Amino acid sequence: MKKTVVFSALCLLSLLIWIPLCMLISGSLMSSGEIAKNLSPVLEGKSGFAAWPLMPRYPTFRAYVELLLDTPEFFVMFWNSCALVFPVVFGQIAVGAPAAWALTRPRFRQRKILRMIYIALMLLPFQVTMVSNYLVLDAFGLLGSRWAVIFPGIFSPFPVFIMMRFFSAIPESLLEASALDGAGPVRCFLSIGLPLGVPGILSASVLGFLEYWSMMEQPLAFLGDKSLWPLSLYLPAISADKAGLSLAASILMLLPALLIFLFGQHYLEQGIQAAGTKE
Amino acid sequence: MEMGKTLAAMPSTQRTAAKYLGGFFAVMALLTFLSRAADSFTVPVVTAEKISGGSLEHRAVAEGSLYPVSQAAVFAPAGYRILALHAEPGGRVSEGDILAELDVTQIQEQLDAAREELQKLRLGAAANAVRAPGETDESGIAAAERAIERAKADMEAAERESQLRVETARGDVSAARRFRRELRDMGEASDQELDEARNALRKQEQALEEAYLAREAALEAARRAIEDAEILLEREKAKAGRAAEVDAADERRAALEREAAGVDIRLAQQKVSELEALLETGGIVTAGTAGVVMKISGGVGSLTTGESLFVLSDSTAGVLFRTSVKVDDLKHIRRGNPASIVLTGERYAIDAVIESVSPTANGDGDFDVAAVLPDGSWEPGTSGKMTVTRKTASYPMRLSNGAVRKDQNGHFVLVIREVKGVLGNVTVAERVDIGVLEQDGSRCAVEGPLEQDDWIIIGGNRPVSVGNRVRLE
Numbered sequence: 001m002k003k004t005v006v007f008s009a010l011c012l013l014s015l016l017i018w019i020p021l022c023m024l025i026s027g028s029l030m031s032s033g034e035i036a037k038n039l040s041p042v043l044e045g046k047s048g049f050a051a052w053p054l055m056p057r058y059p060t061f062r063a064y065v066e067l068l069l070d071t072p073e074f075f076v077m078f079w080n081s082c083a084l085v086f087p088v089v090f091g092q093i094a095v096g097a098p099a100a101w102a103l104t105r106p107r108f109r110q111r112k113i114l115r116m117i118y119i120a121l122m123l124l125p126f127q128v129t130m131v132s133n134y135l136v137l138d139a140f141g142l143l144g145s146r147w148a149v150i151f152p153g154i155f156s157p158f159p160v161f162i163m164m165r166f167f168s169a170i171p172e173s174l175l176e177a178s179a180l181d182g183a184g185p186v187r188c189f190l191s192i193g194l195p196l197g198v199p200g201i202l203s204a205s206v207l208g209f210l211e212y213w214s215m216m217e218q219p220l221a222f223l224g225d226k227s228l229w230p231l232s233l234y235l236p237a238i239s240a241d242k243a244g245l246s247l248a249a250s251i252l253m254l255l256p257a258l259l260i261f262l263f264g265q266h267y268l269e270q271g272i273q274a275a276g277t278k279e
Numbered sequence: 280m281e282m283g284k285t286l287a288a289m290p291s292t293q294r295t296a297a298k299y300l301g302g303f304f305a306v307m308a309l310l311t312f313l314s315r316a317a318d319s320f321t322v323p324v325v326t327a328e329k330i331s332g333g334s335l336e337h338r339a340v341a342e343g344s345l346y347p348v349s350q351a352a353v354f355a356p357a358g359y360r361i362l363a364l365h366a367e368p369g370g371r372v373s374e375g376d377i378l379a380e381l382d383v384t385q386i387q388e389q390l391d392a393a394r395e396e397l398q399k400l401r402l403g404a405a406a407n408a409v410r411a412p413g414e415t416d417e418s419g420i421a422a423a424e425r426a427i428e429r430a431k432a433d434m435e436a437a438e439r440e441s442q443l444r445v446e447t448a449r450g451d452v453s454a455a456r457r458f459r460r461e462l463r464d465m466g467e468a469s470d471q472e473l474d475e476a477r478n479a480l481r482k483q484e485q486a487l488e489e490a491y492l493a494r495e496a497a498l499e500a501a502r503r504a505i506e507d508a509e510i511l512l513e514r515e516k517a518k519a520g521r522a523a524e525v526d527a528a529d530e531r532r533a534a535l536e537r538e539a540a541g542v543d544i545r546l547a548q549q550k551v552s553e554l555e556a557l558l559e560t561g562g563i564v565t566a567g568t569a570g571v572v573m574k575i576s577g578g579v580g581s582l583t584t585g586e587s588l589f590v591l592s593d594s595t596a597g598v599l600f601r602t603s604v605k606v607d608d609l610k611h612i613r614r615g616n617p618a619s620i621v622l623t624g625e626r627y628a629i630d631a632v633i634e635s636v637s638p639t640a641n642g643d644g645d646f647d648v649a650a651v652l653p654d655g656s657w658e659p660g661t662s663g664k665m666t667v668t669r670k671t672a673s674y675p676m677r678l679s680n681g682a683v684r685k686d687q688n689g690h691f692v693l694v695i696r697e698v699k700g701v702l703g704n705v706t707v708a709e710r711v712d713i714g715v716l717e718q719d720g721s722r723c724a725v726e727g728p729l730e731q732d733d734w735i736i737i738g739g740n741r742p743v744s745v746g747n748r749v750r751l752e
Contacts, residue, residue, distance in 0.1 A: 068310045072318045073701040075311040082304075227703040234701075255303055262296035 023052055024254075028063055028247035030056040035243045043243075063244035067252070074234060074249060081230035084149050084219070085212045089205050091154030097201055100163035101189045105175065115164070122157040126217050137222060148222035153212055159204035166200025166270075167193055199267040206264030213257050325708075325739035325749045327695055330678060330729050335671045335719040337611040341648065343602025344662040345622070347592030351568045353378060356553055357585025359562070360385055361577055366589065368575055369660055372566045378589050381562035390554035397547040404540040407533065420519055423512035430508045434501030441494030448487035455480035566591060571659055598657040600631060600650045602665055603639055609646050611669045612636060618650045622663035629653070633667070671717060674724035682737040683715060683723055690715050690725075693743060695734040695751060708736055710745040 027035060034057055036043065042050045067074055103115050121129075133152050134143070142148045170193065178188055194201070216232050223229060231253050235246055261268070360382040366372055459476040566589070574590040577583060600620050604612060614636055619628040631650040639645045650665060682692050693708040713727030729735070734751060736743055743749055 069314055069317050070321065072311075072314045075307070075314055076701050076703075078307060079311065226699060226701050229701065256300065259296050259300040259303060263293050263300060265296075266290055266293055 022054055024247055024250055026054055026056055027052070028244065028251050029059045029061070030244060031058055031060050031062060032241070032244050034058065036241070039243065043241075063248040067245055067248045071245070074231070074252075076227065077229055077231040077234045078252075080228055081213060081232065084146055084153075084215075084230050085209055087146075087150045088153035088156075088212050089208045091150065092156060092159040092208050093201055093205060095154050096156075096159040096163055096204065097194065097197065098189065100160045100167050100197075100200075101193050103160070104164050104167040105188075105193070106185065118157045118160055122161050130217065130221055134221065143222060144224050144228075146223075146228060149215075149218045152218070153208075156208070158211075159208055162204040162207065163197060163200045166197045166203075170196050199270040202264050202267035203270060206260055206268050209260050209264075210257055213253075213260075322748045322750050323739040323741045323743050324752050325695070325736045325743060326752050327734035327736050328679060328682065329734060330676045330725075330731065332673060332675045333677055334673045335677070335717055335722055335724055337669045337671065337719045339604060339608035339611045339667045340664060341602040341604045341608070342662065342664050343600055343648075345598045345652070345657050345659050346601045346649075347570070347573070347659045348597045348599055349593040350573060351570065351591045351593060352587030353564060353567060353589035353591060354586075355379065355381060355564050355583045355588045356557065357583055358389075359557075359583045361579055361581055361583060361588075362562070364575065364579055366566075366572045366575065368572050369658075370572045371570070372572060372591065373569045374566055376566045377563050378566055378572075379564040381557070381564065381583070383558065383562040386554055386558050386562055390551065390558055393547060393551045393554055397544065397551055400540060400544045400547055404537065404544060407536055407540060419515035420512065423508060423515045426508035426511060427505060430501060430504035433504060434498065437497035437501050438494070441490065441497045444490040445487065445494055448483065448490040452480065452483040452487050455483040564588060568593060573659060592659045597654070598652055598659055599634060600652060600663065600665055602648050603645045604648050606644055606646065609636065612646075612648055612667050616667055616669070619666045619668075620650065620652070620663050621666075622657075622661050624661075625663075628666075629655075631665070671719075671724075674716065676725050676727075676729060677722050678725055678735060679737045680718065680721060680723055682735045683713070683725065688712070692725075692727075692729070693736040693745065694729070695736060695749060705748050706751065708743050708745060708747050708749050 030038075038051045038053070040046045040050075041048045103111060103118065137143050137148045137151075142151065174192060175188055178192055183191065214232050215230070219229055219233060231249075235249055235253070361379055362382050363380040364378070365376070365380075366378045372378065455476070459473070459480055462473060462476050568591055570591040570593045572589060573592050574587075576586055576588055600618075612633060614633050616633045618631045618633055620631050621628045629652060631652050634649045634651045636646055636648050639647050648665075678692065684691055684693065689712060691710050691712045694711050695706050696709040697704050697706050711727060711729060711733075713725045713729065716724040716726060718724070736749065739749065
């Protein structure tokens with residue numbers, strides 16, 4: 001009985017979270033005329049309140065058809081997003097995993113200071129580091145190219161922080177035993193650290209994907225060429241009279257993030273546990 | 280194989296998500312291709328040109344036909360039935376050739392009727408010539424004058440008579456006075472005698488007074504008689520004047536009637552002569568000159584109208600190409616300009632010269648243009664097409680007419696410009712306002728901010744608007 005009450009209460013609460021998604025889905029299935037009619041108090045300044053029915057009166061896939069078959073710009077930006085996000089995620093694994101191992105396992109005197117610096121950097125929001133990033137990228141001649149977004153992403157401290165928690169959970173005795181068997185530090189990292197740290201790597205990847213899939217400031221600041229802009233910048237560019245197109249684009253943008261999340265949900269939970277528990 | 284193993288090791292949710300993720304990207308790749316393919320259909324493929332310098336060539340084309348320089352009309356009197364036609368339009372005839380035959384019986388009947396009509400008119404004229412003599416009314420005036428004379432004579436007689444009476448009365452008064460004075464002087468007359476004498480004198484004086492009055496009355500009566508006679512004379516004179524005016528108008532009318540009758544007689548005489556002449560020829564209409572039959576007004580069985588029955592051309596005098604042009608084309612056609620004429624059925628153009636340009640007779644604003652053809656065996660009536668070309672001065676910027684567009688803001692062209700966008704460098708149609716200086720049938724001279732390297736859209740496989748993406752063919 002008690003469980004039922006709690007379950008019902010939680011369902012009601014979750015509905016609040018589902019409402020925006022429902023509106024997104026129903027809006028993407030409305031005709032442009034219906035959207036304009038519902039949103040006219042907002043879009044055209046008419047009197048009254050905007051209405052948003054959960055079910056479209058005349059459902060149509062017109063917005064999806066137009067977006068998917070008649071808007072090549074959408075696909076250019078979609079693949080731009082992929083071209084930015086995947087190198088960043090792979091780069092974070094390639095760079096972050098050794099860094100996290102180095103900050104976890106080898107004992108050296110400045111390790112704590114370095115970890116403090118990493119955490120401090122992780123806490124700084126993008127707006128704070130934007131100018132320094134800009135100057136550095138300009139000095140390297142990377143401004144205006146995809147690398148201007150990819151490199152700062154690759155060297156982000158956050159995945160290092162996540163992976164550090166996983167690597168630190170590997171028993172020290174296991175590493176000592178492998179060292180006794182003749183394994184060097186690299187061998188230990190590749191053969192023991194990486195396989196045992198896969199959940200951490202994957203959860204860092206999922207979080208990295210979700211973060212960079214929806215990034216806006218970085219491409220706006222570092223990419224002048226619109227042909228390199230990611231999909232996250234496509235949505236604000238759609239005018240109010242094409243709201244249906246915008247909602248359909250939102251759904252499509254949501255899909256890979258959702259699938260990636262489902263794919264990495266298990267590891268993400270482990271990562272959260274790892275970050276939240278002590279040895 | 281390795282990937283399969285990895286997937287198999289994953290939890291089911293994770294495995295499903297991985298599959299859907301792979302499917303999602305595969306679908307997106309496919310849709311990317313499809314949207315590009317659709318884009319290639321929807322983006323207009325346009326043809327374009329660059330501006331060029333040079334002159335415009337105004338060209339006026341008009342259809343017309345050949346006409347002889349000189350034409351002759353063959354007439355037949357109106358109202359006769361055409362029994363036979365011996366010529367047809369375009370046929371060549373010689374001088375004296377029989378062109379048509381009219382109904383002789385009808386001519387004879389009409390001749391008889393015309394002769395009778397003439398006779399009737401002549402008789403009518405003769406009757407009018409026998410005119411009643413004018414009657415002048417002089418008797419009234421003479422009578423009035425005589426009455427005046429009589430009144431004057433009466434007045435003189437009355438004056439004399441009354442004067443005589445006065446004189447007599449005056450003498451009687453004097454005698455009575457003398458008698459009384461003598462009677463008084465003698466002193467022996469009784470008072471009775473004196474009274475009688477006095478009375479007698481008074482009577483005589485009274486008689487004298489009456490005589491005076493009678494004379495005045497007689498003179499007044501005579502003067503009135505004279506005035507009445509004079510008034511009568513004036514009236515008679517006025518009456519006589521009016522009568523004279525009426526007589527003059529009658530005379531003029533009669534003269535005009537005589538003149539009209541003369542004209543009628545002459546016309547009737549003329550008609551009779553024509554009919555006699557026509558009858559003499561046996562009702563045959565012949566060609567007065569050699570040439571080509573241009574026009575026949577009437578057919579077998581119809582009546583002649585009196586207008587030209589045949590129009591013959593004189594081909595020896597040369598031919599003209601005649602056409603009519605609109606006023607817009609006229610500015611390119613001047614007298615003396617060369618013209619190129621292609622006749623129907625001919626393959627080669629004939630060089631001609633514009634001979635005359637004049638407004639059409641019907642006043643519709645068009646202009647008749649005639650061009651002289653060089654010597655040759657041209658057949659009048661042949662139709663053809665005349666082309667007159669005129670070059671303008673050189674312009675620095677010329678475009679095809681199809682490149683110039685117009686809306687309520689004026690003339691403009693769509694220039695292909697490369698812009699950076701989401702799709703990279705794409706070509707779009709950009710509006711550039713221009714001014715049109717002059718235009719011919721295919722090109723126009725323009726002015727505006729255009730560069731030599733600009734590609735200007737002149738057409739496409741679908742309509743292009745400002746801002747549209749386009750592809751250059």
